[in-house]
Amino acid sequence: CGVFGVWAPGRDVARITYFGLHALQHRGQESAGIAVGNGRSVLVRKDRGLVSQVFTDADLSALNGKAAIGHVRYGTAGGGGFDAAQPHFSLIDDVTIALAHNGTLVNTTGVRRELVQMGVPFRSETDSEVACELIGYFTKKSGHLRVGIRHAMQMIEGGYAMVLLRENALYAFRDPNGIRPLVIGALGTEGWVVASETCALDIVGATFVRDVRPGEIVRISDGGILSEQGLEPRPEAQCIFEDVYFSRPDTVIRGRSIYSMRYEMGRQLAREAPVDADLVIGVPDSGMPPAEGYAAQTGIPFGEGLIKNRYVARTFIQPTQEMREMGVRMKLNALSDNVAGRRVVMVDDSIVRGTTSKQIVRMLKEAGATEVHVRINCPEVKWPCFYGIDTDVQRQLISANKSVEEVRDYIGADSLAFLSLEGLRRCVPECGYCDACYTGRYPVRIPEAFSAGKFL
Ligand code: SF4
Structure with a gap:
C-alpha cells in the first residue's frame, strides 16, 4: 500500500493528496481513499479502483480542509471490497479519526476479538481497522489521541507506516523496526507532507526533510510539528524488497535513488x-x-x-x-x-x-x-x-x-x-534490513499459525 498526508491550511489539500496518491499508485491498485480534516470534522471519500477512477473533480472540490490523508491499497490481509478500502474511520465520542496504513500487523486476531467483546463494531476483516479501533479505544480511556496512539503501538506488532487525521491535526508513525518506509517533506514554509516514498513529495513540490524514525510519532497542527518517541526503536529492519522491487526508481532512500541501487x-x-x-x-x-x-x-x-x-x-x-x-x-x-x-x-x-x-x-x-x-x-x-x-x-x-x-x-x-x-x-545503503523473504530470519514475531505449519 501507499500512504500520504498533508498539513497545509489555505491550500487545496484534497488535490495535493490526489496527486500524491497518483505518484504512489504503483504501491496498490485495489482501492483509493482521501480523508480531509476541516477544523470541525473529518470527511472521507474512498472506493475500489485506481485513484483516477475513484475521484471526480467534484469529489475533490467537496473535500475542503486544512489537512488530508490518503491511501492506495493492495490487499495483504482481510480481503478486498469496499469495506477494506482506506482510510478507516472511528468515532471517539464526538471526534472522528481517519487512519491509513501501509504494512501488515501480525497479532490482531486476539486484539480484534477483545474489542468485539467490548462492543466495538467492525466493518471489515482488516488489521488496519483493528489498529484504528484500538487507537480509538485507548484515546477514549486516556482522553488524549497521542496517548491512544502510543498505547496502540505498544500492543500491535508487525510492519506499519501509518498516517492519522483528526479534525485539527495530522499524525504519522512508524513501527519500531522501521520495516515500512515513511518520509517527511516540507511544502513551502507553512505546509508539511508525509508519504511512503519521496516520489510523492516531488510530484506536489515538497522537499524531503527526513524519514519518520522507527517508533516515532509525529504530530502536525496549528502549533507546528512535534515529535515524540512512541516506542523505543528496535534493531533496524528496513524492507530490502522495497529497493529490489516495490519502490519507484526515482524514489530516494538514504540519499540514494532506487534506480542507482537497481x-x-x-x-x-x-x-x-x-x-x-x-x-x-x-x-x-x-x-x-x-x-x-x-x-x-x-x-x-x-x-x-x-x-x-x-x-x-x-x-x-x-x-x-x-x-x-x-x-x-x-x-x-x-x-x-x-x-x-x-x-x-x-x-x-x-x-x-x-x-x-x-x-x-x-x-x-x-x-x-x-x-x-x-x-x-x-x-x-x-x-x-x-x-x-x-x-x-x-x-x-x-x-x-x-x-x-x-x-x-x-x-x-x-x-x-x-x-x-x-x-x-x-x-x-548500509543500514539494518529485513531480508526474511530470502533468509527466513524474521525481525518481528510472526503469526503463531505459521510457526505451527498452517501456512505451509
Ligand atoms: Fe517482507 Fe521480505 Fe520486505 Fe521483509 S524483506 S518486509 S519479508 S518483503
Missing part, C-alpha cells in the same frame, strides 16, 4: 553470473535498471525486448492466480524485431510463483529468441512476508520447493541465476 544490482549480477549473449533486456518496469547495469558491466548491448501496456495494473499484486495468468498476456508483449535470432539475457526483479517468468520466456522464444538466460537481481524468495508485501504463502513460492535447476527447467530458460544476498547488500 543499476548496481545488475552490475553485481553480471559479475556473479556472466553469460555469452547478444542482447540484454529488462522485464518492465523494475527489471529495466538492473538490465542496464548488467549490459554496462558485460558490454552486451541493452535493448527493449518486451513492451508493456502501461494501462494494466501490475500483475504481481492482483489477487487471484487466474487473474495473474491473464495479466501477463494483457500487460507484456515481446518485440520480435529485437529478439528474433538472438541469444537474450532477460533481467527481472524476482521469481515468486514462477508462472510469470515461464510465460515471458515462452513469449520471447515464440518471438524468435534462440536462447533466453534469466537473471534475477535478488536472491531466491523462499519465505512468505508477514509485514505488508504479498509474496504469498510458502507452498506457492517456487524457490521454497525447487532447486535453481528445477526452477530453470520449470520456466523453460536456458540458464538461470539469482543475485547473492551478499551481492545485494553491497548495492544498497
Whole structure:
C-alpha cells in the first residue's frame, strides 16, 4: 500500500493528496481513499479502483480542509471490497479519526476479538481497522489521541507506516523496526507532507526533510510539528524488497535513488553470473535498471525486448492466480524485431510463483529468441512476508520447493541465476534490513499459525 498526508491550511489539500496518491499508485491498485480534516470534522471519500477512477473533480472540490490523508491499497490481509478500502474511520465520542496504513500487523486476531467483546463494531476483516479501533479505544480511556496512539503501538506488532487525521491535526508513525518506509517533506514554509516514498513529495513540490524514525510519532497542527518517541526503536529492519522491487526508481532512500541501487544490482549480477549473449533486456518496469547495469558491466548491448501496456495494473499484486495468468498476456508483449535470432539475457526483479517468468520466456522464444538466460537481481524468495508485501504463502513460492535447476527447467530458460544476498547488500545503503523473504530470519514475531505449519 501507499500512504500520504498533508498539513497545509489555505491550500487545496484534497488535490495535493490526489496527486500524491497518483505518484504512489504503483504501491496498490485495489482501492483509493482521501480523508480531509476541516477544523470541525473529518470527511472521507474512498472506493475500489485506481485513484483516477475513484475521484471526480467534484469529489475533490467537496473535500475542503486544512489537512488530508490518503491511501492506495493492495490487499495483504482481510480481503478486498469496499469495506477494506482506506482510510478507516472511528468515532471517539464526538471526534472522528481517519487512519491509513501501509504494512501488515501480525497479532490482531486476539486484539480484534477483545474489542468485539467490548462492543466495538467492525466493518471489515482488516488489521488496519483493528489498529484504528484500538487507537480509538485507548484515546477514549486516556482522553488524549497521542496517548491512544502510543498505547496502540505498544500492543500491535508487525510492519506499519501509518498516517492519522483528526479534525485539527495530522499524525504519522512508524513501527519500531522501521520495516515500512515513511518520509517527511516540507511544502513551502507553512505546509508539511508525509508519504511512503519521496516520489510523492516531488510530484506536489515538497522537499524531503527526513524519514519518520522507527517508533516515532509525529504530530502536525496549528502549533507546528512535534515529535515524540512512541516506542523505543528496535534493531533496524528496513524492507530490502522495497529497493529490489516495490519502490519507484526515482524514489530516494538514504540519499540514494532506487534506480542507482537497481543499476548496481545488475552490475553485481553480471559479475556473479556472466553469460555469452547478444542482447540484454529488462522485464518492465523494475527489471529495466538492473538490465542496464548488467549490459554496462558485460558490454552486451541493452535493448527493449518486451513492451508493456502501461494501462494494466501490475500483475504481481492482483489477487487471484487466474487473474495473474491473464495479466501477463494483457500487460507484456515481446518485440520480435529485437529478439528474433538472438541469444537474450532477460533481467527481472524476482521469481515468486514462477508462472510469470515461464510465460515471458515462452513469449520471447515464440518471438524468435534462440536462447533466453534469466537473471534475477535478488536472491531466491523462499519465505512468505508477514509485514505488508504479498509474496504469498510458502507452498506457492517456487524457490521454497525447487532447486535453481528445477526452477530453470520449470520456466523453460536456458540458464538461470539469482543475485547473492551478499551481492545485494553491497548495492544498497548500509543500514539494518529485513531480508526474511530470502533468509527466513524474521525481525518481528510472526503469526503463531505459521510457526505451527498452517501456512505451509
Ligand atoms: Fe520486505 Fe521480505 Fe521483509 Fe517482507 S519479508 S518486509 S518483503 S524483506
